[in-house]
Amino acid sequence: MNQSVFNRWASETPKIRANIIKMIHQCASGHPGGSLSSVEIIYALFAKDGVMKHSPSKVNTFDRDRFILSKGHGVPALYAILHAVGYDITESELMTLRHLGSRLQGHPDRVRLPYIEASTGSLGQGASIAQGIAMSYKLDKNPHRVYALIGDGEMQEGQIWEVASSAVHHKLGNFTLILDYNKAQIDGTVKEVLNMDPPEKRWEAFGWNTLVINGHKYEEIVQALTTTHPEKPTMIIAHTIKGKGVSFMESNIVGWHGSAPNDEQCKQALQEIQQNQAIGL
Amino acid sequence: MGKTASRKAFGEALSELGDKYKNVVCLDADLSKSTMSILFKNKFPDRFFEMGIQEANMIGAATGMSFSGKIPFICSFAAFLTGRFDQIRISIAYANANVKLIGTHCGVGIGEDGYSQMGLEDLSIMRTLPNMVVLQPADAKETKEMVEWSINHVGPVYLRLTRQGLKDMNMDKFERPGIFPEVKKGQKVAFMACGGVLEYALEAAHNIAKEGKIDPAVFNANCLNPIDNAFMSMLANNFDEFIVFEDHTINGGTGGMIAEWMSENANRPKRVRRYGIRNIFGESGTPEDLYKFHGFTAPDIEKFAKKYLL
Numbered sequence: 001m002n003q004s005v006f007n008r009w010a011s012e013t014p015k016i017r018a019n020i021i022k023m024i025h026q027c028a029s030g031h032p033g034g035s036l037s038s039v040e041i042i043y044a045l046f047a048k049d050g051v052m053k054h055s056p057s058k059v060n061t062f063d064r065d066r067f068i069l070s071k072g073h074g075v076p077a078l079y080a081i082l083h084a085v086g087y088d089i090t091e092s093e094l095m096t097l098r099h100l101g102s103r104l105q106g107h108p109d110r111v112r113l114p115y116i117e118a119s120t121g122s123l124g125q126g127a128s129i130a131q132g133i134a135m136s137y138k139l140d141k142n143p144h145r146v147y148a149l150i151g152d153g154e155m156q157e158g159q160i161w162e163v164a165s166s167a168v169h170h171k172l173g174n175f176t177l178i179l180d181y182n183k184a185q186i187d188g189t190v191k192e193v194l195n196m197d198p199p200e201k202r203w204e205a206f207g208w209n210t211l212v213i214n215g216h217k218y219e220e221i222v223q224a225l226t227t228t229h230p231e232k233p234t235m236i237i238a239h240t241i242k243g244k245g246v247s248f249m250e251s252n253i254v255g256w257h258g259s260a261p262n263d264e265q266c267k268q269a270l271q272e273i274q275q276n277q278a279i280g281l
Numbered sequence: 282m283g284k285t286a287s288r289k290a291f292g293e294a295l296s297e298l299g300d301k302y303k304n305v306v307c308l309d310a311d312l313s314k315s316t317m318s319i320l321f322k323n324k325f326p327d328r329f330f331e332m333g334i335q336e337a338n339m340i341g342a343a344t345g346m347s348f349s350g351k352i353p354f355i356c357s358f359a360a361f362l363t364g365r366f367d368q369i370r371i372s373i374a375y376a377n378a379n380v381k382l383i384g385t386h387c388g389v390g391i392g393e394d395g396y397s398q399m400g401l402e403d404l405s406i407m408r409t410l411p412n413m414v415v416l417q418p419a420d421a422k423e424t425k426e427m428v429e430w431s432i433n434h435v436g437p438v439y440l441r442l443t444r445q446g447l448k449d450m451n452m453d454k455f456e457r458p459g460i461f462p463e464v465k466k467g468q469k470v471a472f473m474a475c476g477g478v479l480e481y482a483l484e485a486a487h488n489i490a491k492e493g494k495i496d497p498a499v500f501n502a503n504c505l506n507p508i509d510n511a512f513m514s515m516l517a518n519n520f521d522e523f524i525v526f527e528d529h530t531i532n533g534g535t536g537g538m539i540a541e542w543m544s545e546n547a548n549r550p551k552r553v554r555r556y557g558i559r560n561i562f563g564e565s566g567t568p569e570d571l572y573k574f575h576g577f578t579a580p581d582i583e584k585f586a587k588k589y590l591l
């Protein structure tokens with residue numbers, strides 16, 4: 001992969017961010033902060049020329065890599081990206097987020113929307129489900145990989161640390177877990193609520209192939225996603241900014257976990273996202 | 282008149298009562314702004330414990346605190362708290378630990394977040410546990426009464442609370458669990474309703490009564506455990522038909538409890554109709570859309586009851 005691919009992705013990213021803002025604004029509820037922080041991570045997996053081997057036509061097969069969004073409340077990012085890369089979700093369907101009857105539930109629902117790998121929303125569970133997919137791929141000698149994204153608040157759940165020991169024991173070299181290390185949760189910063197630092201030392205101590213990157217830089221993300229170990233599962237600690245791309249969210253990361261922008265804020269956010277695109281940020 | 286969410290009434294009550302009851306402590310799992318335990322936290326920072334997103338550990342730690350003289354209130358969404366059933370079952374209930382469980386965001390009334398955040402099975406599972414008192418207030422005053430009752434009761438209590446505002450139903454007094462307050466007098470037919478649905482069941486009952494054919498009584502079915510046999514016998518002696526309205530699965534909840542009791546104990550056969558979430562999962566939508574979709578508005582209830590009873 002070369003710089004021109006990263007440049008192309010960077011030029012496509014603002015559209016994704018704008019859709020996230022519009023989706024959350026139109027239903028006046030949802031989680032902007034943690035959706036915006038994970039955009040580059042998820043897009044590097046799904047984008048054209050991205051890391052994951054997948055295609056809309058292969059949804060019902062095992063001939064593909066898999067991505068599980070364990071931090072299910074960040075699902076607007078995933079919907080916007082699935083739309084951007086050609087899965088059958090139109091822009092007008094994006095704007096049905098959280099409406100009665102919509103396939104786009106407030107948290108991922110794999111029964112309603114077949115492109116969703118796991119129904120999540122109760123934190124901690126998606127990581128285990130991802131581990132199970134990796135176990136069966138390994139059993140079948142299926143060469144595909146499994147990726148899962150967790151939050152840094154989510155990392156407090158005991159179930160995450162059950163995965164931390166279990167995936168190493170089962171030698172799941174085909175499993176990559178990514179930490180959206182945005183430093184905030186609901187009741188405060190992660191440091192205030194229940195400090196989990198330093199994550200890299202913890203995951204290393206559990207036996208993971210551990211990498212630390214900037215989670216908004218495509219080059220670093222791709223480098224990390226393609227650095228694997230034959231026997232060890234990989235943990236990518238991705239430093240991110242909660243609310244990335246919208247200044248008033250970035251400067252109040254706790255406040256924008258789960259509140260929707262009003263009309264005025266939505267307008268300002270969309271303007272900023274557009275400006276950032278113009279100056280190539 | 283303004284409505285008050287029972288979670289808000291809980292937060293206010295606990296922070297008021299904290300002065301009088303010095304042994305009360307409060308734990309939350311990264312949802313204090315939603316469960317409203319933040320009101321207690323602001324007033325008694327030393328007696329509030331932020332446990333992070335660790336519901337199972339919170340249940341265990343609270344049990345330990347109760348074994349050392351404290352009266353812990355543990356707070357999260359009903360779905361996540363009762364989701365740790367094994368910990369509740371063994372650490373708390375089996376040991377008769379003096380822990381008060383606060384499950385907020387019950388029912389489809391929470392709206393847009395969708396099924397994963399909705400407490401829809403919590404009553405059914407919690408009422409299987411022998412020591413567990415299972416309560417659901419129908420307005421702000423009753424919530425406050427129940428919080429104080431819980432502090433004085435030795436043993437575990439589960440309190441089921443709403444995200445959405447509840448109308449004042451004049452529930453001024455909560456004396457003991459098992460006696461359902463009568464909200465409207467009536468004959469032959471009794472509507473048993475709880476939590477956020479009570480208001481609409483009452484409105485429907487009044488409309489039905491106006492037509493002069495049926496005159497349903499309405500009770501606030503605010504407790505699933507313990508069961509008061511004398512009170513239930515009174516119901517059985519006075520009514521032939523029961524319709525039970527709840528923002529909860531119909532399987533094993535309030536309707537389940539009443540149907541079980543009537544089929545075992547009533548002196549002659551009764552018909553008990555359960556009315557709630559019927560073998561489907563919840564989903565996203567505005568609270569108003571969801572109440573319409575599940576038939577919880579007063580016109581829906583009225584239409585159903587007339588068709589069912591006439």
Ligand SMILES: Cc1ncc(C[n+]2csc(CCOP(=O)(O)OP(=O)(O)O)c2C)c(N)n1
Nearest residue numbers: 034121122123151152153154184185186311
């Ligand atoms: C088991 C469980 N407990 C509580 C919640 C409520 N909740 C939703 S998001 C959240 C905070 C998550 O923080 P983090 O994992 O850091 O997510 P991010 O910052 O990436 O949005 C909480 C506590 C939940 N969804 N699941």
Ligand SMILES: [Mg+2]
Nearest residue numbers: 152153182184
């Ligand atoms: Mg976070």
